[in-house]
Amino acid sequence: MWVNKNFMQRLQFFSKFGRAGNWLLLANVMTGSTFAFIIPVMSYFFLDQKGDGLNARPIDFLIYLVAITFFGTLCNQFMGRMADKGHSSKWIYIFSMACSAIATLLYANIESVYLIFVVGIVFVSLGSAAVPQILTVSRQYADQANIDVNQFNSVLRASFAAGWVIGSSFSYELIARTGFSGAFYGSSIVSVLAIIVALYALPNYHKSKEHRTNGKPDFVPLGFWLLMGVMIIGNVANSLYMLSIPLIITNELLLPESLPGKLFAIVAFLEIPFMLYSAKLAIRFNRYHLVMVSFLMGLIFYLGIYFATQSWQFMVLQIFNAAFIGIYAGLGISIVQDQLPKFVGFTSTMYTNSLRIGSTLGAVGIFVVGEFFTYQAAVLAALACMLLCLIGLILLQASPTQKSV
Template identity: 35%
Template sequence: MRFEVLRGDSGVYFWLNGLSAMAFSFILPVMSLFLIEGLGIEPMYIGLYTVGTAVSTILISQGLGRLADKGVDSKILLLTSVLFLCLAAICFYYLTQFWQAIIVGWCFMAFGASSVPLLLAMIRRFAEQSGKDSTKLNSQMRSSVSLVWIVGPALAFTSVDTFGFRTNFLMAGGIALLVFIMAWRLLPSAVKSARKTNVHDAIPPFPYKVWFLGVGILFANMANSTYINAMPLFVTKELDLPVSYPGMFMGLTAALEIPVMLLSASWSHRVGKMQLMMVSFAVAMVFYIGIQYASTVEWLLALQFVNGLFYGIFVGLGITLLQDSAPKRVGQVSAFYTNAMSVGTMCGTSLMGFVAQHYGFRNSVYISLVAVVISFGIFLAVHLNESRQAKLSEIQHPL
């Protein structure tokens, strides 16, 4: 049935996912600008806020994911996280000093960001309980985030430019409050089913496959983050194109990745999730090599189709691959996925700045190429190991 994802229980998760992303899109893109212009700090201190908040988010999200896997009601955990996101936005509305921003970021925003993996875990459990295809459902839910991020950051900067930072944060808090009310009224309690499956049964440790795939995802997102941060600078400074062009390229990629994301579920049933992810990494290699030779707007526009294919498959299948590898630890695996993505973003951003300072913005995209080659190698090694074990199993236990 067409647009089934927008209705019923699936629709609740779809809109919650999209509105949560909208709340974050009014905070995260403008944060560095707020710290510098709103609070008057020096750029070097942005890293203190960003890294501290990211580390705190990793610790808190893993802890909340473990609680969910042990049987604590995921709905209560999600409501708590969203409430902290709302409180963070209100605090940003009032604060005037950098040390206050540090406290809000490291504490409130860290709890608020933990709502993302909690919602991903709830979506996976909903798919299992309702008999839906988890790969397809995850791709559909992730598409709501991509839709929001096409317009969200632009609306945030427009809001800051027109009304100021305070009004922008107030709108973010209002959206977070709406998410809280919707989750409270529309989501079912998960405590009974969670206790039945998670408290009385021992929770197994992370399989080695999860760790390896998580590292592969980290490097792939590091590649994307490096490009995202370097592209606006080499387009405007080295190619001398107008400032509006980077936004056009990013918007085109975001628009292209959505249909790819939705199609990736059916593609994966034909060729396999691991194989399709490796195809996406190979496509990414073509893209990052192509960027080194791009010199015209037409070339850059054409390359965005390649980038959309890579990133659509990558974000459409990544979370499902990890959840499939540890089905009894969905909460922690979902947190591990979002944390791997966050660490990849931090590493990519940091390395891009270092390489760009010495070798130029375009050459920093070589980091992306190396990182995605590493991701391909890790996934290939895991795939070959699984194939070898399957053949050994057939030999030892023939039909």
Template identity: 35%
Template sequence: MFKSQTPVLFAINGLTALAFSFIMPIMSLFLVSELHTEPALIGLYTSLTALMTIVVSQKLTGLIDKGVPSKVLLLLSLAGIFSAAIMFSLASEFWHAIVIGCLLMPVASSSIPLILTVIRRYADSTGKNSAKLNSQMRSAVSFLWIFGPPLAFLSVDQFGFDNNFYISAAIAGFVIIWIAFLFQMPVVEADKVKNKPKVKLPTAVWFLGIVILIANIANSTYINAMPLFITHELGLSKSFPGILLGITAAVEIPAMLLAVGWAQRFGKSQVIRFGFVAGAAFYLGMYFNTSINIFLALQILNGLFFGIFVGLGITIMQDFSPTAVGKASAFYTNAMLVGTMIGTSTMGVISQYFGFKAPLLLCLGAIICSFIGLILFDAYIANQQRKVQCA
């Protein structure tokens, strides 16, 4: 149907993210409001799910580097989303969510690094600009997230959580059909894969992974705390958090697309630094603000931060590990997952004893640390380059 796989990848990437948008943003609210879980236990759910996802995603993305067809792996991961959504709709106890989170969500979440790996390989095989393609693909995700989270929270507010999960399952089922009939990628020859030496991730990638991890502590803490803060402490409707996330997603799109040009002019790392500054200003504003209109306006800063962060973060990490793109993509996703695990766990404990507003201070502290970490990363890279030149 398509001579180029670019529109096919756009659809797979965007619709997979849309399926997640009916699960991930509402999860903390689902655990507390529907399953009557204590806030501190949100961290237990997130930690166990993240740890299992790290193991599973590392294995699945590693299979791509070993020559296993990416189509098969993508179908498996989408089946995970479909199954998880159906099972969440049947859950009535906290331990049900734990079982689903440990058994099905790791397979479902592996779709993210798998798609990132496929996109990078497609860019390399077709001669496309990987930074530009990554940003364009991510902008498609943000475009759909303009509608996804608002519809998810509205659905929860009007029809309950079950309806939400059914929508997610339906979208995942559609993507499974799309992949089965339209997705095509060149198969890596088995002999080349067998003879390919194992490549270790460079130190620079590990360093950058720490920066990404800390930055995502801030983002994940906010995403999980904000719906509870808005609904439980401010008494606003359950649909309002979705509106905030939708505005953020709308700002992310131009931020990602513009970030590519900014990176070519000023450098990827410098642009990411600017994004961290925008993030710090956002969290500071959210903590001290009480006006709904200002809440809405502040999402511009959040969109700038996250659009730049995810638009350039994966590209710069892949740039430092060109011979192991799959491993670098999985490492990026796992760094984000560990950040989510730490952020959500800490958020749950803080919220249990200090309320749902206090975690915003954790967000601010984490983004400041990530800014400092990026400065140290740049100094490390400059020092390594000087050593190479002297040698």
């Protein structure tokens, strides 16, 4: 009887973060999967000429990307402010996931580029707030449960990455079997499942009147904006690489077309242990110094990619890419949130917006590079971004008002 009870306890509390923490991890996996079903395939959906895609112009996709980034950033900021004013981040998350489900249902049944624009600006922009809001709920839970924030955030980030791997893999499989509508319906289903989990299992926090704010800090230190600049530039580098490497491999080096997919799978697999281990290292070492190390790994990676010419070289270099992304993403959310601990909604939203803005700037950079240079020039641009990130963190640590945490 004792064995059975102990076994049931292990099933119920499969991590040290508590029952609600486990449900939050699952919600993060689902959230990552929801967006991974659609984000990696949207360029394919817009530009596909052979299947059931839109057969649109490249400029149409660029306009779409810039539009949803702009309006998504506005929506994220507004909802982050609502959370800091005392509104429930859980219910904002549920609303955003519902908008995401509506968007993908409409995508599955729309053939007009202009209608896609409208759906994206309205529903995708509102749906994008789901990511910062689930991060806000998670941070609120970590503070309430008095668990290690660095470790919990790193595991959350790893669970989101795992969801991304799952969603993107199923997405392309569904496209191959059923067309783009299959991927969009898949995203809708996962969104609904995430809403069910949120309704019945996620904690719900409301700020008391004395702890509520006006939704935005009266004073944001210069160090915070410098840190956000570093976060954006780091994401620009990653976006430049991800968008350019398939073209470098297939068009410029004439290597196998299957190689980019293998590289993405390798780094997605390897970055998760780096995320988890970075939290343990953060107990002993300065987190900013660890992020600096991640940028050094990025420097080595992009320098190696620029000179690589063979498949095995690209594969080996993914170890450095995984170290860069794993540490940078695993600790990044914690150091951003700790800059303004009373405004978790604001800081979580700013962190998520840095991902969106960086990715979009990287996409714009690829269009410029493709027009005037070779795509390998994008790797040099990513290398320059790493140097800027290192300089930015050094300046941040040198500031007399900046705590080394």
